[in-house]
Amino acid sequence: xxxxxxxxxxxxxxxxxxxxxxxxxxxxxxxxxxxxxxxxxxxxxxxxxxxxxxxxxxxxxxxxxxxxxxxxxxxxxxxxxxxxxxxxxxxxxxxxxxxxxxxxxxxxxxxxxxxxxxxxxxxxxxxxxxxxxxxxxxxxxxxxxxxxxxxxxxxxxxxxxxxxxxxxxxxxxxxxxxxxxxxxxxxxxxxxxxxxxxxxxxxxxxxxxxxxxxxxxxxxxxxxxxxxxxxxxxxxxxxxxxxxxxxxxxxxxxxxxxxxxxxxxxx
Numbered sequence: 718x719x720x721x722x723x724x725x726x727x728x729x730x731x732x733x734x735x736x737x738x739x740x741x742x743x744x745x746x747x748x749x750x751x752x753x754x755x756x757x758x759x760x761x762x763x764x765x766x767x768x769x770x771x772x773x774x775x776x777x778x779x780x781x782x783x784x785x786x787x788x789x790x791x792x793x794x795x796x797x798x799x800x801x802x803x804x805x806x807x808x809x810x811x812x813x814x815x816x817x818x819x820x821x822x823x824x825x826x827x828x829x830x831x832x833x834x835x836x837x838x839x840x841x842x843x844x845x846x847x848x849x850x851x852x853x854x855x856x857x858x859x860x861x862x863x864x865x866x867x868x869x870x871x872x873x874x875x876x877x878x879x880x881x882x883x884x885x886x887x888x889x890x891x892x893x894x895x896x897x898x899x900x901x902x903x904x905x906x907x908x909x910x911x912x913x914x915x916x917x918x919x920x921x922x923x924x925x926x927x928x929x930x931x932x933x934x935x936x937x938x939x940x941x942x943x944x945x946x947x948x949x950x951x952x953x954x955x956x957x958x959x960x961x962x963x964x965x966x967x968x969x970x971x972x973x974x975x976x977x978x979x980x981x982x983x984x
């Protein structure tokens with residue numbers, strides 16, 4: 718590990734990856750705060766910061782490590798569904814810090830407890846298949862069209878958001894050499910980007926508007942989970958980059974289906 722940190726190439730590569738991470742998050746932010754809760758949730762559920770972390774891990778580790786790490790990412794994804802639901806509930810009557818802090822504590826607790834069980838792709842998919850329907854049903858009362866007001870982002874908003882996401886990505890990258898593949902995949906999808914979206918919306922439009930975005934997140938997270946399953950099975954035989962492309966395509970296609978279904982229902 719110390720030898721890796723002493724390599725100039727590592728730091729040059731890390732700088733490039735930081736710029737990439739910040740760019741992904743800022744681009745997603747500009748779209749999320751200028752759309753309604755449903756479209757915002759579709760974008761918030763895309764692998765922005767987590768996807769950047771997986772890309773960095775792919776430079777540092779072999780394909781089998783990546784295949785194993787997305788088992789942890791599936792654990793984190795199920796925990797994110799619970800996290801978003803918890804935030805939606807807490808944001809109804811509480812200020813930002815108690816609502817967000819309570820929801821993040823739940824996410825962290827679920828991920829840490831998950832270390833006690835030897836997960837396989839079958840068991841973690843089964844848990845996801847149970848969590849998604851329950852959280853979608855439980856969030857019904859929190860979902861609404863929400864405020865249509867535009868949220869004016871400042872340079873400061875973009876800077877702190879890119880900074881905190883970059884910090885998490887760097888921390889996961891450095892820790893991946895000691896915490897193992899499963900926990901690396903889990904903490905790569907610590908909901909820092911999603912939380913930053915909630916912070917902006919909560920402080921500008923109020924808790925109920927932010928809660929509505931959070932309550933819409935669970936269905937799009939299904940597509941993200943399906944993408945993780947594809948990466949798990951394809952990273953070794955096809956290569957990491959092809960598996961990432963296919964996994965991302967699955968997530969985007971799933972969100973497209975959700976959007977088309979919503980349009981059809983309205984028509």
